[in-house]
Amino acid sequence: MTSPRRSGAWALAALLAWLVGYPLLITVGEALGLGSGFTLEFFQTFAQRGGEWLALWRSLWISLASVILSALVGVPLGFFFERAEFPGRRLLGALVALPVALPPLVGVIAFLFLYGESGFVSRALMALFRLEDAPWSLGGPTAILLIHTYSMYVYFYLFTRAALARLDSSLLEASASLGAGGRRTFFRVVLPQLRPALAGASLLTFMTSLASFSAPYIFGGGYRVMTTQIVASKLNGDLEMARVETVMLAAMALVALAVMRLLDPGQDLGGTVRGIPPARRNFQRPLVRWGASILGYVLALVLLLPHLTLMLVSLVPVGTWTVEALPPVLALGNYGALFADPQRLQPMLNSAWMAAVATAGALALGLLSARASLRVKGRLGRLLESLIALPWAIPGTVFAVALATTFSVRAPQFGRFLLIGTPWILPLAYLLRNLPLTGRAAFSGLRQLNPALEEAAASLGAGPWRRFRKVVLPMVRPALAAGGVLAFITALGDFVTSIVLYTLDTRPISIEILASLRLQDTGLAAAYGVLLMTFSTVAFVVWGREKGV
Amino acid sequence: MQDSPFLVLDKIDKSFGELHVLANVELQVAEGEVLALLGPSGSGKTTALRLLGGFESPDRGKILVRGKDVTTLPVSRRRFGMVFQHYALFPHLSVGENVAFGLETQGWGKERTHHRVQEMLELVDLAGFEDRRLGQTSGGQQQRVALARALAPKPRLLLLDEPLSNLDPTLRERTRSQLRDAIDRIGITTILVTHEQEEAFHLGDRVAVLHQGRLQQVGTPEELYERPLNRFVATFVGRASVVPGLLGPTDERSGEGHREARICWAPGMKEIRWTGFLSAPLEPGTPIEIALRPESLCFAQPGGENVLPGRVLERRYRGPLTYYLVQVEGSPLHLEVLAPGAAARPGDSVGITLAEGGLAPRIFPQDPEDRAL
Numbered sequence: 001m002t003s004p005r006r007s008g009a010w011a012l013a014a015l016l017a018w019l020v021g022y023p024l025l026i027t028v029g030e031a032l033g034l035g036s037g038f039t040l041e042f043f044q045t046f047a048q049r050g051g052e053w054l055a056l057w058r059s060l061w062i063s064l065a066s067v068i069l070s071a072l073v074g075v076p077l078g079f080f081f082e083r084a085e086f087p088g089r090r091l092l093g094a095l096v097a098l099p100v101a102l103p104p105l106v107g108v109i110a111f112l113f114l115y116g117e118s119g120f121v122s123r124a125l126m127a128l129f130r131l132e133d134a135p136w137s138l139g140g141p142t143a144i145l146l147i148h149t150y151s152m153y154v155y156f157y158l159f160t161r162a163a164l165a166r167l168d169s170s171l172l173e174a175s176a177s178l179g180a181g182g183r184r185t186f187f188r189v190v191l192p193q194l195r196p197a198l199a200g201a202s203l204l205t206f207m208t209s210l211a212s213f214s215a216p217y218i219f220g221g222g223y224r225v226m227t228t229q230i231v232a233s234k235l236n237g238d239l240e241m242a243r244v245e246t247v248m249l250a251a252m253a254l255v256a257l258a259v260m261r262l263l264d265p266g267q268d269l270g271g272t273v274r275g276i277p278p279a280r281r282n283f284q285r286p287l288v289r290w291g292a293s294i295l296g297y298v299l300a301l302v303l304l305l306p307h308l309t310l311m312l313v314s315l316v317p318v319g320t321w322t323v324e325a326l327p328p329v330l331a332l333g334n335y336g337a338l339f340a341d342p343q344r345l346q347p348m349l350n351s352a353w354m355a356a357v358a359t360a361g362a363l364a365l366g367l368l369s370a371r372a373s374l375r376v377k378g379r380l381g382r383l384l385e386s387l388i389a390l391p392w393a394i395p396g397t398v399f400a401v402a403l404a405t406t407f408s409v410r411a412p413q414f415g416r417f418l419l420i421g422t423p424w425i426l427p428l429a430y431l432l433r434n435l436p437l438t439g440r441a442a443f444s445g446l447r448q449l450n451p452a453l454e455e456a457a458a459s460l461g462a463g464p465w466r467r468f469r470k471v472v473l474p475m476v477r478p479a480l481a482a483g484g485v486l487a488f489i490t491a492l493g494d495f496v497t498s499i500v501l502y503t504l505d506t507r508p509i510s511i512e513i514l515a516s517l518r519l520q521d522t523g524l525a526a527a528y529g530v531l532l533m534t535f536s537t538v539a540f541v542v543w544g545r546e547k548g549v
Numbered sequence: 550m551q552d553s554p555f556l557v558l559d560k561i562d563k564s565f566g567e568l569h570v571l572a573n574v575e576l577q578v579a580e581g582e583v584l585a586l587l588g589p590s591g592s593g594k595t596t597a598l599r600l601l602g603g604f605e606s607p608d609r610g611k612i613l614v615r616g617k618d619v620t621t622l623p624v625s626r627r628r629f630g631m632v633f634q635h636y637a638l639f640p641h642l643s644v645g646e647n648v649a650f651g652l653e654t655q656g657w658g659k660e661r662t663h664h665r666v667q668e669m670l671e672l673v674d675l676a677g678f679e680d681r682r683l684g685q686t687s688g689g690q691q692q693r694v695a696l697a698r699a700l701a702p703k704p705r706l707l708l709l710d711e712p713l714s715n716l717d718p719t720l721r722e723r724t725r726s727q728l729r730d731a732i733d734r735i736g737i738t739t740i741l742v743t744h745e746q747e748e749a750f751h752l753g754d755r756v757a758v759l760h761q762g763r764l765q766q767v768g769t770p771e772e773l774y775e776r777p778l779n780r781f782v783a784t785f786v787g788r789a790s791v792v793p794g795l796l797g798p799t800d801e802r803s804g805e806g807h808r809e810a811r812i813c814w815a816p817g818m819k820e821i822r823w824t825g826f827l828s829a830p831l832e833p834g835t836p837i838e839i840a841l842r843p844e845s846l847c848f849a850q851p852g853g854e855n856v857l858p859g860r861v862l863e864r865r866y867r868g869p870l871t872y873y874l875v876q877v878e879g880s881p882l883h884l885e886v887l888a889p890g891a892a893a894r895p896g897d898s899v900g901i902t903l904a905e906g907g908l909a910p911r912i913f914p915q916d917p918e919d920r921a922l
Contacts, residue, residue, distance in 0.1 A: 453639060456637040456638075461628070461654040462650070462654045
């Protein structure tokens, strides 16, 4: 290979290492007191505090429980919508996946409005049974697990469906011809084939849950998990402790990732020729057929209730809904206020430009790195790929604290600049958090690109730039668009990094939602939520179309 | 080749890591000639084509076009047209846009490009297909789009990588004729890679046989079939049975180069003597192999002079003539005989001898390594 190509790849690797790896190292260093000696004092303090261990333990068990609960909901749903045929299956099957498109904070407040103490369900029960007080209070681990399950079962659902769709019907036929009954075929043939998908969904759920911030922040109250503990320490001004907690959470994430890799090395089971997926079970008896259909509708309705609630609440003018079971007044005033009042419009504009800049940057960096990685191959190629993927394994809170630590100091000779308090820190944070999304999209697009196409272009006289513009870019555009859309909505609805890094001038939508909630302006919070939800849903549908989901 | 050669491959070596793919390959191609690189898979023929195209660079050796060294010239500046095995058509472009791609890189104007695209599509019998998407074309049509695209920028050399391997057999024959026709009309120097002898013979003016990274023989189809230089060429190009033996004296009746091969087919049996052609000078008594085409053998009365006794194992009817697979009695040797359909049935005891006036068998020195086969 030519050396300019390698030096370009090295330059990219250095840039990524500085942006992605360096802040984490700085954080570890400062937690160890580097710069003014070396000390384990902060870690000792951490070890001596029972509360810290408790938070760590809670993060762990809640994540494991989230995996189990999400699997219990998602896998049967996946089977139901992939293997059965009934009227409305396609539409309902798509609707069931929607909770994943809800930005975490929006999902949480939708749950609050629906199942919270003064939510719809609670009010309905109070009205129905003439209760004086709310029948429950939504909080603590139950609430966190409930919302985790609600938003994360989709991973299991989608992965199960995808794996079932890939299943070769001849495997089932072979099993039956060898005398295996339904149960045996399921456990010995179907389940092993689903294993990689289930392992993937478990990992995704576990990591998302470990990094989850919105649910424990809103519902946890005094019940602290690691992410909320970090933010609390930081807000209390205990920066040393926040750094130690950050390091501990990052370590936990990396250990979890390593353990998962060990348990499931992700071997490829697709070795044989890809066959035809088994035919869906078409229910013959009308009763069963319609029963399945009704079940499908009910499921979809239940799963979409939070979305509907959010829409309804967004139409309630502030102060008009007190004790009634249903809101007495519905109006579009909240939306009007959103656009008429520059103070309220600002967060949307902020979020929009920051997400756009971050996505463009993440797309460019992801594409360049993926192309460089696939061209130089070898160790350098793998290094680039790992650097691109690293932010995925690191919880958002950790990343935010690491960036806050690194870029709050002016020391250009050490690659540290003063970005905290400037409008650039949030777009940078969004960009880095989005890198795995755009990078993975670029990798998959480029890997699918037949190398003969570029060779053909070269043989027709096209130089490197023209090959890239005329052949590579158009071919990977769908994959990039999908990754970019996902990155954009993630940045648009981001809460976890924003709460650590925002400034008054760059406050994004999520922070404004939180502020509105604090002021009891639920209608306004819901209106922001609906806008985010609409964007996200549209983007998710676009993404799904590109992906062929 | 009376003119100085248009294209020269000069002592080309290429390895991928430990794997030696091409060793000391030397080849010359005249202007306007169609050369077929023929070989089994793994013989290095595709690598040779990719070196020519500039997609790989040789470890050693040079590639010259009209005496100019192009070994290190970038692909995009070689002006070689290439038709890829799976065509590598750009799926995001229409048929016309695919054909125009190379013209745009050369900066042809809009009008000229349009005319050239029309001309090329007409050449490959696809007039009116300009606006079609690739999804609306068949495999055979895509093959021709790929050809039109490669030819449009008026390349100096046309490279074809297994151009017909993606087509079904009936379509292949028709497309092959169209391909040869198009090449003839343009008169472009062409190198083509294939593993099918029929394709190489039909398309190539000359055929170069590659095996294990080495060039075995270069020649016209007649030369390769009638006068193979070694056992590999004899068996890979056309059908042939190979029988071991010892070299005998010169056969005076048959003329220069014709030597007796003494074949001792089974222990204790009387050896038989068949005459074949030997190109290398060798001492009598040297271990040899004799390659026999099915049509140079015929059935005879068992027990006659220089007749091998055997039993028919298999009969494969092929219209006017039939292939018989015969096991030589008391020996693991098999021979293939081409004879009329009624000559024998499976299980029959037969005698085999050389056909009168047939193609002379070829005698090669025995390769000690091949003995194991």
